[in-house]
Amino acid sequence: MKLLTTAAGMFSTLLIVISSGAGILAHAADLTEQARLEMIRNIEQDVRETSLELNKSELDPRVMKALSRVPRHEFVPADEKQNAYENRPLPIGHGQTISQPYIVAVMTDMLNLEPDSRVLELGTGSGYQAAILGELASKVYTIEIVEPLGLQAKERLQRLGYDNVTTKVGDGYYGWEEHAPFDAIIVTAAASHIPPPLIKQLKPGGRMVIPVGSRFMMQQLLVVDKREDNKIVSKQVLPVVFVPVTGKH
């Protein structure tokens, strides 16, 4: 089954390449749409089969809808376009990657965004995650430390009409004071520890999500909650259902 869906995914992306090469743009847009929906179906199926440590058998439908609206192929370099809707991380140059869609879905879901949420993102990268956030929240502020990446993402997000996403190039350690506090913060840039200013800029009741691992392989998700009483509690979540002990006791 998995093989079939992957094959179907590959076939449809192959079609995209061929058709766009032929210049049949309208048709291509259709096929991109199809590939994207195929990707969504894959993720939904994966989530159902996993029913994560989040104790959910499906992700927030709004998150899935956001994923189906954002054109992922616009966020990857030309030579990776044919892989844009595969459920895997892709290199985007500058030693950076665009995360696996499944992981993006899981992380976004964990942020529990509302339509009026204000979100801060550290590590814009391609801008894909920011675009997804832009679909779900009212305001998204995103900071990228590598200048060429940040500028590229800014241009891309503007072109695609994400007016509620504000980008900046610079050091994210101190967050973005003028737009604080935030309902949610997502830190995709590597750091040896969680910058204390970020915790300060999180609203009580707000949540921070940090993927921990290498560029291509996330090891775990760190979820930091600031409770209403300002108490900080962290939670380590595996992005996968895996129980380390076989339950024979």
Next chain:
Amino acid sequence: MRKHQRPPYLSIALISGAALAYEVLLMRLFSIIQWHHFSYMIIGLALLGYGFSGAIISVFQGWLLQRFTLVFLGSLLLFGLTSVTGFMAAQAMPFNAELILWDYQQVIYLLIIFLLLSLPFFFAASAICLAFMQYRQQVSRIYGWDLAGAGLGSLIVIGLLFVAFPQNALITVGAAGIVSLLIASVELGVKQYRSVSLILLVSALVLSLLAVNLELNMSPYKSLPQTLRVDGTEVVEQDSSPFGLISIIDSRIVPFRHAPGLSLASTAEPLPQLGIFTDGDNMTVITKAAEDTSQLVYLDQLTSALPYHLADPASVLIVGAGGGADILQALYHSNNNKTSAAIDAVELNPQLIEIVGSRYSEFNGDLFQHPGVQIYAGDVRGFLTQNQKKYDLIQISLMDAFNASASGLYALNEDYLYTIEALKHYLNHIVPGGILSLTRWIKMPPRDTLKLFATAVEALRQMGVENPSEGLILIRSWQTSTLLVKNGAFSSENIKNIREFSDERSFDVDFAAGFPLAEESYNLMAKPWFQEGTAALLSDKQDQYLDEYKFNLRPAIDDRPYFHHFTKWSSLPEMFKLRDRGGMSLIEWGYIVLVMTLIVAAVLSVILIALPLLALPRCSDKGKAAISKTRVILYFLAIGIAFLFMEIAFMQKFILFLHHPLYSFAVTLAAFLVFAGIGSYLSANMAHYYSRRNLLLGSVAGILLFGISYILLLDSLFIWISDTPILLKILLTVVLVAPLALLMGMPFPLALSSLADHAEALVPWAWGINGCASVISASLATLLAIHFGFSTVIMLALALYAGIVFMYPAPPRVVTS
């Protein structure tokens, strides 16, 4: 006619030394541009170049031998050129190890890299193999020079790596190939002076051109290139040694702020820092001198600060001085407590001591010369063996990088720091009431922390502690865990302090014997794995828990020093199934790579050994050859495997004696090769007095005698003479290796000479089989050591040696003369 001439011994020794140097350099170079574990695979497989040479020469031997001089010289030349160009082409491949399960193109890149890197081995091996065939009467002597050259090559390249960057050393290896061409043309009496000079001149020019253009192309996903993309960062200094390439990085706009494990409750910001990267990864920092020690308060916000809150240690031993953060932490507390602790710190890499201790001493305020601070170069267990001192606190904190550690890249690294014997060693150097503090990264699902806990429990039990739980404390932040092992029992006062310390910093106490754990934790997990795990490891259900846990948590021991190996075969299918659902990170790469290397090597070996068989019968059927090919296969496979088993296993045994991986590697390898070379050379002389069969019996009997006595006596001998000065230890290592290696050098040339006499067409085939066997042997030895220990590897090697007596490839003995 030429067969009576003197073989080109010098050029053979030189090319063989250069090939070994090339192998050592590849490991270094690929550790810099990629990661250690894939280097392991690429280089392991590239050595199949030896197998290729045997197969190809088997098929084309007639044609090649007719043009011996040309082909021999050509091989040397091509070795020189491909050692540099092959590497340059290989590093231009856009290979990304992390994508290998997603992107099948990566497998093709890997294949191309392996083929490119195997070329020099192929040419060096071809030159030597052709010499065997051309000078059939001198097989033992040629092999002697070959091995001795390799042994010297291993020493020279390690020396070279202290003074040259590895890419420059690679050019030297290329040049050695060209020089060997010059020497060989003299040795072979080549009269075409003009052509030879022209070739030498052109290749020297090509090599210099390559030298100018050879730059290392580091994977963009390593942390150094990532850091350098940030504005205002620059490499202020680079320094290289066999321990690694060290890069010092200044980041002027965005500070490093390196403080792994910093409490979520902390508001303190780290002091300005310079980054130190080893091989482009594994960052540590040199911290700018504090104007006021209170600026160091962030070092008190780490789990590793806990032991300082239980007592004021008057003497501290820091393991891994690195950039000095742990020393600063000790100084911060000793200042706070208005005591002046004596702080000893050991650091394995002398280059790092020089950099942090003198070159950047102004920046860090003479940290290493601070009153009370003493730095020692070397390995901690060696230091403790030489030194009878006892400490109030031994601090071992985060010795490896998180990402590499989390993806299992260290699985193949022998590590004598975290074995049961090691922990006992540390505890023996702790005063009553003193503390051993071990900090590691938290991995999900839990691995290191629980394995370390199991190791500590076992160490305490073996030391006769009746109730180990009383001396153990485990605390945890979201990122790091600190395990305290006390020489004694923790008091209720201690526990109170631990609670306070942890509460203030949002850390969780996961284990404190006899005291109830907090109801709510600061760092939640789906289930309280650490509390459950520690409790199970102390209960009588320990074995059941170890069996049921999906990662390997069995403590490492000195004979099986693989602390970082967590993979269980039984869990792999589940992990692979989950790979699209975020489960990729469960797979630990080091071990998988090892198994893959072994499988690929075995499959390719079968092909390389079988293919020539299609061509061989034609050449050997009608001659005098009545030698069974099965015997040839079994014999050369067995000695190829056994030789490396012995070499690898004894190298590890001697690490525990010399207490220094680099010295041990250099001394043991060089001694094994040089003395095996001498043994091979001597076997030629001895063959005048004894039959080869008897010589074989004699050498095997000797190998068994020495092997078995070493297994039985070596450990006790090492303990008995453990406080001997290092130079004497090195000398003793050579003395111990010499007789064993001398004897081990004989079985190969004895059998190859027999083939040269009775079935010369089989000589290159046997050479190829031996080459394939060596490749299989290297990964098989590690795999066996991971599961059964190095002693088992030695026992198996001895069994193989005993077995070859029955497979000696010679024509059936005729009763009458």
